[in-house]
Amino acid sequence: MGIQDIIEGKKQWRAHVARVKALPPDYQIVYKEMQRYLFKVGPVDLPDGPLLPGIVDFFEEGVAAGKGVLELIGNDVAAFCDDLIQDSPTYAEVYQESRSGEPGTAGK
Template sequence: MSIRDIIEGKKEWRAHVARIKALPRDYQIVYKEIQKYLFKVGPVELTDWMGGLSGIIDLFEEGAALGKGVLEVTGSDVAAFCDDLIKNLKT
């Protein structure tokens, strides 16, 4: 991995974090819990992580824009929501 790759990765992560901070508070809390869960049992490859995490933020941004509560987006069982996201990925 080159220094350029590291810098690009950091830029992507910072942009990712900025998107999370722009979400309503309840979405941020659930996102952080999802992130913790996925870090424990989630996909092995980083590309799967970033794609999955960005996809969750896309979904959350859309739900927030529609005025939905976060549990309307994920369902009441957030762990089941996570399991469904990673069911076809190598963990």
């Protein structure tokens, strides 16, 4: 990863944050809770993947349709997030798989 990649990544992240800040306050609160939960539970491809920008796209569509954020995702933010990442490998799963293998086979 070169310096240009780092700079480009920062530009993309700042554009992403600007999109989040353009959402109504209730959407911003829910997005931040979702982000906190996802960073804790962690699908492996979260930092580079399409999940967070996809959530912002979904929220922007909800705002355009005049819906409240809880109409879109329901009352349980964690359950909604779990549904989003159900097919994605998480760091916990990768760790468990590495621990359940034969001694000395992890990393091969």
